[in-house]
Amino acid sequence: MDFSFTPEAEAFRVEVKAFIAEHLTPDVLESTREGTIHNQGFHKKMAERGWLNGAVPAELGGGGRDPLEMLVLVEELQLAGAPIDGMGVAVIVAAIVLELGNDHLKETVVPPIIGGDALCSFGYTEPDSGSDVAAATTVAVQDGDEWVINGQKMWTTMAHIADYVLLLTRTNPDVPKHKGLTFFIVPLDTPGIEIQPVHTMGTERSNATFYDNVRIGDEWRIGDVDGGWAVMKAGLKFERGIAGGQFPSAMLIDAAIAAAEAAPRADDATAIDDPRVREQIVRAMIDLEVARGFAYKTAFLASQGVMFGVEGSMLKLFVAEAYKKHTQWFLEMLGSEGLLSLDTPGAPVGGHLDEHFRHAPVTSIYGGTSEITRNLIAGAHLGLPRS
């Protein structure tokens, strides 16, 4: 066993920290307050370092960076609270296109996406299909060399600032549902697309997108007609390359300690003197170490070419469930002062514990709910029969 990072990865950590110190300015952090967790200038700076391309396998023409270095990158960026929603999508879309896309897509879409000049959003979920993603009903019908698309997508986060949407459509209603799906990369300035904001109880803004007789050429199709499920699985595989570093609790613990040190209690004490608070901080630290174990293992397996380890699912499940619990503890310790929201005068640590509490529930929903993840673990890892 060896849990140490290579000297190269440690050197890279130093580089990432220096990058954050230089480029993650208060202005950049401030720019996400409208709810879009993306900053174009910061995103472009990451692209210039080659980082958006880093997790894309070298054999596909990507950066092929060591998964352990990508884990270091995501871990440091998350700890610093950097806006990286755009990065996750860029990696997956670029990798899918390079693996399964045609020359048109490889030439038109990939360079600006990994260069930080274009953004993509995911168009999988629909009003009536979330976890049951293969039940998508947004229809694409072939008309000569073109496709005509009609339907609606939910949670197309960043679509309002993005250039493309990776769109899951129904091309055959007469076969089992996962055999009649086709993916397209649709330019968002195509006529017939309408984008409406979806506001959340967190600080994030998402979107609903509507597709009304949207016409695009066949060159925007990715993968085979009715071969959408294979594209979906490829995307999940590449997600592993960047999902190694899910540490929302790392930042939360820092905020909780700062808040506890400043939260007055009786007899000149503060919340940091409260044994219950101290216990909860330590328990959150233990959970964080468990998350690191899963993340290191996932990244190690990826570095060995194993893209589908159960550890990735367990990381997702464990981190989200632990993080929700932690946000509940740490908000509660502040008592009534904890009610004050982000940027409200007098809010403890700027209201960030309230922000974490609001954000946490979505982490066990997006990217696969905890329930779907448990199904995966029960089936693929424990070998239990389908229910």
Next chain:
Amino acid sequence: MFIRLTDDEEAIDEVFSNFFTSECGPETVREAASTGFDRALWDRLGQTGAAAMSAPESVGGGGADLGTLALAVGHLGRTLAPLPLIEHAVATRLLARLAPDHALLASLIEGTAIATLALQSDNPQQLVPAGAIADVVLWRTGDEIRIGSGGAPGEVLNNLADLPLNRRNLDELCTETLSGDSETFDLAIAEWQALMATALVGSGFAALKLGVDYVQERYQFDKLIGTFQSLQHGLADASTGVEGADLLAKRAIWALDTDQPNALTLPSMAMIFAAESALSSAATSLQYHGGYGFAEEYDIQLYYRRAKGWPMQYGPVGPELQRLADLLITTGAH
């Protein structure tokens, strides 16, 4: 980063897997229930060299690191083997560190005498792990580390986990103070915690397997109960807990073997998490056995009792969490 066994470790792991599965079935555990110890099994384990494998070569031991010892401890955990391997190995390493020329070391290396350590400081009347069978006890009083031998081990006190527990009166044991600083004892405690985490993880995996196997045999409402989503999710959570505990225990062992800055805190964190995960795994599997899980003849109850009892020998978790808090809560230290 290399998070799997090397080929050499695989070979050693297989040796211990074969030893424990062939030599220590559930009947062995049941037969040792009243004593918590199987002397014949201990002697056979000694023949494999396991008892002394992690003692330094300079005192006649095998010179293996904790990571190698942990392979044996993991299988001990899976089979609930009634053997004081953890205590003996840790106490022997401690004595070798403090007094490499000590007269008692030879018999400890041979395995003819059994060593243990008292886990609580400044408590001469404490229940000592393996206290009912140990010939040699090491403990800490104030800043001093002491060793005692002689004083016949007493009767086993009946206990939840069928452990060889006894209250050794440390003040009355023939004692000698060992030279060396008190922090060496902290290291021994951390080694015990990391190995205990390893044993708990083993027990957790085994308990989970009992549950996963059972739900694939049992029918209710004309259906295999393993197809019910409520059971699948419970087992998925238990599995996630044990796998997470496994990775943390392995990292704690590695931290000790390579003298990492967190070598004295990760083992404690690992033990706390492994204790909860192993118990959760056993309790979940027991629940899914229905009434049979409560029956003495089913093995899952052995795991349920041991998973709770093993880490309780250390002491309550509350003060341990506060001790960790004192060590870890400084802004930006994690």
